[in-house]
Amino acid sequence: MSNKAKVISALFLSLMLLLAGCGSNSKSSSSAAKETTKESTTAALKHDKSELVVGLDDDPPQLDPHFSTAAVDRQVFHSIYDTLVDVDEKLNFVPALAEKWEISQDAKTYTFFLRKNVKFHDGTPFNAEAVKFNFERMMDPKAGSPRASELSSVQSIEVIDENTLKVQLSKPYSPFLAALSDRAGMMVSPTAVKEKGADFANSPVGTGPFKFVSRVKQDKIEVAKNPDYWGGAPKFEKITYRPYADENVRLTNLTSGDVDIISKVPPKDVEKLKTDSNLKLSEVGALGFQGLYLNNKNAPFNNKALRQALNLVIDRDAIIKVALRNTAVPSAGAIPPSSWAFDKTLKPTKQNIEKAKKIMADAGFPSGFSFTLQLPAKPVEQQMGQMIQSMAAEAGIKVKLELVEFGTMLDNMDNYKFDAVRLGWSGRTDPDGNIFALYHTTGSINYGYSNPKMDQLLEAARVETDQAKRKEIYSQAAKLGQEEVPYIFLYHELDYKAYKNNLQGYKHIPDTMMRFQDVSFK
Amino acid sequence: MEAKLEQVLPKVESPKKRRMKEMSARFFQNKLAVAGGVFTLLLILMAVFAPMVAPFSPSHQDYAKFLQSPSASNIMGTDELGRDIFSRIIYGARVSIQAGIISVGIALLLGIPIGLFSGYYRGVLDEFVVMRFTDALLSFPPLVLALSLAAVLGAGLQNAMIAIGIIFTPNFIRLVRGEVLSQREREYVTAAKASGISDVKIMFRHIFPNCLPPILVQATLSIAAAIISEASLSYLGLGTQPPTPSWGAMLSMGQGYLKDAPWISLFPGLFIFLTVLSINLFGDGLRDALDPKLK
Numbered sequence: 078m079s080n081k082a083k084v085i086s087a088l089f090l091s092l093m094l095l096l097a098g099c100g101s102n103s104k105s106s107s108s109a110a111k112e113t114t115k116e117s118t119t120a121a122l123k124h125d126k127s128e129l130v131v132g133l134d135d136d137p138p139q140l141d142p143h144f145s146t147a148a149v150d151r152q153v154f155h156s157i158y159d160t161l162v163d164v165d166e167k168l169n170f171v172p173a174l175a176e177k178w179e180i181s182q183d184a185k186t187y188t189f190f191l192r193k194n195v196k197f198h199d200g201t202p203f204n205a206e207a208v209k210f211n212f213e214r215m216m217d218p219k220a221g222s223p224r225a226s227e228l229s230s231v232q233s234i235e236v237i238d239e240n241t242l243k244v245q246l247s248k249p250y251s252p253f254l255a256a257l258s259d260r261a262g263m264m265v266s267p268t269a270v271k272e273k274g275a276d277f278a279n280s281p282v283g284t285g286p287f288k289f290v291s292r293v294k295q296d297k298i299e300v301a302k303n304p305d306y307w308g309g310a311p312k313f314e315k316i317t318y319r320p321y322a323d324e325n326v327r328l329t330n331l332t333s334g335d336v337d338i339i340s341k342v343p344p345k346d347v348e349k350l351k352t353d354s355n356l357k358l359s360e361v362g363a364l365g366f367q368g369l370y371l372n373n374k375n376a377p378f379n380n381k382a383l384r385q386a387l388n389l390v391i392d393r394d395a396i397i398k399v400a401l402r403n404t405a406v407p408s409a410g411a412i413p414p415s416s417w418a419f420d421k422t423l424k425p426t427k428q429n430i431e432k433a434k435k436i437m438a439d440a441g442f443p444s445g446f447s448f449t450l451q452l453p454a455k456p457v458e459q460q461m462g463q464m465i466q467s468m469a470a471e472a473g474i475k476v477k478l479e480l481v482e483f484g485t486m487l488d489n490m491d492n493y494k495f496d497a498v499r500l501g502w503s504g505r506t507d508p509d510g511n512i513f514a515l516y517h518t519t520g521s522i523n524y525g526y527s528n529p530k531m532d533q534l535l536e537a538a539r540v541e542t543d544q545a546k547r548k549e550i551y552s553q554a555a556k557l558g559q560e561e562v563p564y565i566f567l568y569h570e571l572d573y574k575a576y577k578n579n580l581q582g583y584k585h586i587p588d589t590m591m592r593f594q595d596v597s598f599k
Numbered sequence: 600m601e602a603k604l605e606q607v608l609p610k611v612e613s614p615k616k617r618r619m620k621e622m623s624a625r626f627f628q629n630k631l632a633v634a635g636g637v638f639t640l641l642l643i644l645m646a647v648f649a650p651m652v653a654p655f656s657p658s659h660q661d662y663a664k665f666l667q668s669p670s671a672s673n674i675m676g677t678d679e680l681g682r683d684i685f686s687r688i689i690y691g692a693r694v695s696i697q698a699g700i701i702s703v704g705i706a707l708l709l710g711i712p713i714g715l716f717s718g719y720y721r722g723v724l725d726e727f728v729v730m731r732f733t734d735a736l737l738s739f740p741p742l743v744l745a746l747s748l749a750a751v752l753g754a755g756l757q758n759a760m761i762a763i764g765i766i767f768t769p770n771f772i773r774l775v776r777g778e779v780l781s782q783r784e785r786e787y788v789t790a791a792k793a794s795g796i797s798d799v800k801i802m803f804r805h806i807f808p809n810c811l812p813p814i815l816v817q818a819t820l821s822i823a824a825a826i827i828s829e830a831s832l833s834y835l836g837l838g839t840q841p842p843t844p845s846w847g848a849m850l851s852m853g854q855g856y857l858k859d860a861p862w863i864s865l866f867p868g869l870f871i872f873l874t875v876l877s878i879n880l881f882g883d884g885l886r887d888a889l890d891p892k893l894k
Contacts, residue, residue: 325855343855345679395662399680454836456855460679463841467660467680470842479754480836 126598127314131591132327132339135453136295136320138484141278142263143215143222146487146521148365148503148589151260152340153318155592156300158283160262161189161208162254166584168506170254174203174264174284184249184542191240195307197266198288205236210267212244223521227256227510230539249540251547255507259588286311286594295320312582312597322455322483331356331575338576338583340591344402344457347573356575359585362415363572364504366408366511369450369465369497369565370490374525377448378496382440384562387497388426389433390472391465397568400460405568410555411502411511413569415587417544418508420552423559425566433472445473448496451489454480458499461567465499490524501570506588508551509539516558526563625888632884635877642874646692653686658842666860676862679852684866687844691867694845695874698760698829698838699822705764707818710771715802717772718779725776733769741766745828749837756829756845759838763828767821774817778810812889819882823875830871846871 133152139145142154163173175189195203212234215224230250235243246253256262269282281289286308287300298318304310319336321327324343330336332355342350342358350358369387371378378384393407407425412418437445450465452458459480466476481489489495502522504511513535514520518527531554538550558564572589579599586592627633645652654672661681669676675684717725736744748762782788783806791801830847832838839845846867853864 345855345859399662399665456852459841459852463680464660466842467658470658478841 129313129316129338129593129596130336131316131318131593132330132336133318133320134324134327134341135322135483137298137318138487139278140281140289140292140298141265142260143211143220143224143265144278145260146223147483149320149340149483151503151590153298153300154260154263154283155285155590156287156316157281157285157289158263158265159285160259161257161264162262164258164506164586164588166586168587170258173258174208174262175257178254184251185246187244187246187253188237189242189244191242192307193240195284196305197264197269197282197284198303199266199269199282201266201268201282203264203284204239205242207264207267208242209234209236210270211264214265214270215261224256224261226514226519226521227252227259227261229519249542251539251542252505252507252509252513255505255510258506259510287313287316290315306594308594311594313593316593322453324455324457328575331577334577337580338574338591340574340589342573342575344400344404347402347404350573350575355578357578357580359574359576359583361572361585361587361589362413363570363589364413364415364506364511364587365502365589366411366413366504366566366569367405367501368408368499368567370495370500370522370524371497371562371564372493372495372524373563374493375496377446379525380440381561382436383442383446384565386433386437386440386442386472387469387474388562388565389429389436390468390474391426391565391567392428392468393425393567395468396461396464400457400464401568401570404573405570408566408569410558410566411515411564412508412551412555413504413511416508416511418548418551420548420555423552423555426559428468430472433474437472437474445475447475447477449477449479451479451481451486451495451498453483453486453499462499493524497565503589508547509535512551512554512558513539515564516554523563526561528557528561531557531561622888626884629884629887631880632887635880635882635884638873638877639881642692642877643696645689646696649689649693653683653689655683655686657682657687657690657844659683659686666856666863668860669862675866676860678849678863679856679860684849684862687849688846688866688870691844691846691849692870692874694756694839694843695826695829695871698756698763699826699878702760702763702825702829703767703818703821705761706767706771706821707814709764709768711775711807711814713768714772714775715779715807718776719783719798719802719806721780729772729776733772736766736769737773739766741824742828742831745832746835746837749832754837754840756839756843759829759832762832763825766828767825770817770821771814774813775810778813779806782806782809816882816886816889819885820879823878823882826878827871827875 133149135149137150137153138147139150140153142158145151159174161173161175162170162178165171174192174195176192177190179188189208191203191205191208197203201207212228212231214220215222216228216231218225230246230248230253231244232247233245235245237243264284265277266282270277273280279292286303286306288303290299290301292298296319300316302311302314321330324341327339328343328346331339347358350356371384373379397403397405397407406414409423409425412420437443450462452462462478466478469476486498486500490498502511502515514522516526516531517523517535518532534550534554534557538547538554541547541550574585574591576583580596581599582596584592659682661677663681664677665679665681667673667677673683673685675688678684678687713729717729744766745762748765749759752758752762788801788805791805829838830845830850833845833847834851839848841848849867850864853867856863
């Protein structure tokens, strides 16, 4: 009996608590009805219109553009920093910090005319000296910047006057402007770098439309309006970037109104979002590729036959249909369909279990092999991982799945502590930024693959200024890559951004980076 | 009630047999406990004979029919990769039961000897080492401790079971020690000592059997808690690794589809709930049957 009484009183108490909790939420009980309906309809506008809350797909590991290796970093960079040149929606180069530029006949001399009266957030003037400092910072071999390879053709930098800079290349380098529209063209304050040294990444200073305010790791990054921005003061007082590694959580926060815009929409929700009247969904063919990085240096994937076998067991169409709900196209190489260098004749590898088995048997692995696949802890990734695991099992390849935090995963890759990693490449406006980076011995995302023939082709494409000829060279390189499989291509994604329908002025650039200086709420 | 039973029982039986009979009579009067026991038994049978019961292989992915609602061929529907949820539930029961029994087994294996020695010899080792150590372990929220242990040991069912076993150990140490403290003062222990039986033999042959009932109850209830812990760890990605199905992991994958395909998470959730409830009811019934004074 006493037990029953206890249970009832406990239930009663918890009910009271629940009611009390609800009560404190609705502000006043007198005008309750009116108040609550109003609140629910304006749920989409929880915070005031001067603040934008952005939902990112991960916590940016790095806020120093010269040392960044993650695409998600760039989302924040476009607020804090400016690039020398920018790209528009059609990927044409447009002026940014450089008002205009001239390229010499031999394509070896670039003269940049810089925007006048621009200042970094700390008051340091932006001028030719500052650009020179930035280039030298990235090219310093001791610093080990991932940008160094993008600027490897730079021979000398000459300050002509306060706002003019001449860059001399040792040989023509077609992707140069494209590199400058990305992190290599992002200018950091020389004063801040000298003062803070390695700590710069924790309180970055640029010239961008927003100033860095604060950061709480895995929680938020806050930036505030730069009222003196050269392109006119931005409309928002403040932007808060919040990382949501779980795509469902990210989307839920958008639909609940806590977040205003999200990068990367869960594929399974794309169809639904298209019909949601409160939200806008924007789609664009991205520049990158997605697949599996293989450790070409160590066993098992230092063996070409095993790489080929794994490549053959994968059914790309199934992955796209089931895990990605047709928000991607199968991939055959590093160059996406949106690029001028895309080769239609190069077909994605078809699943062929028998052939895979035969290749393994010929190479002395008749009963298959096993490896660990590292994955980001995201639902779609886990689905894909389990699909690959099941496909590989058909050919006797045992796949152990390991969920790894994003930053750790990048570290593991840098230290060759992996067999295979499920990760892509956000892509660059110039094809060189994809294919050279992946296949060349010195490429920034090459993990132990080296072939002199490949290097030769990629270097030839860099100095070739005729686009048709460059395309031809890239096709040859792509075919060689498909044969040697240093990387397993799965698909090219379509990029989706979803945002509240009262957000205006947002332009979806195919580089998938969000730029907010002209964006505001209606 | 007890008096009545006493009258019914025949007087020729040995006291031990009589106690057993009394006990089972008390247990079978508790309908909820019996129901819990029956469900648990069915679940165990289902897990043991999984290959015969399950209509499909739990890891078979049929890309032609992903996210299908329950139907005649897939009575619990299919998940996001076209796998049969019913088959995965059955195989998942294996993981859950295994996790429950093995992790509690680890806790018993560590907890009983430590508790026995600690309670029997007492002294500095008991007061300042064993007890403070268990206090320290008990002061952690169990899931947080299990999470950190699993993270250190590495993700996987085996390590999850070890982690869960370790976090349950202090409970058993305390329980056994408490029992031993009261038992060691009894006359039969003094008698055993006087007849020159070794300490180890006294502990395991004489004292331990007398401590068994509470241990049995605690172990049963801990199995339920261990099943929840395994499901939680798997939900968070640190437990059972794919392709082995686990209820917790199924729940976690299903949460993204709550609106479109609720059956993916509904069934594993339901089974976790029913299993844990059944084992708890069974354990409660067992406690009441073993120790009528508690009622």
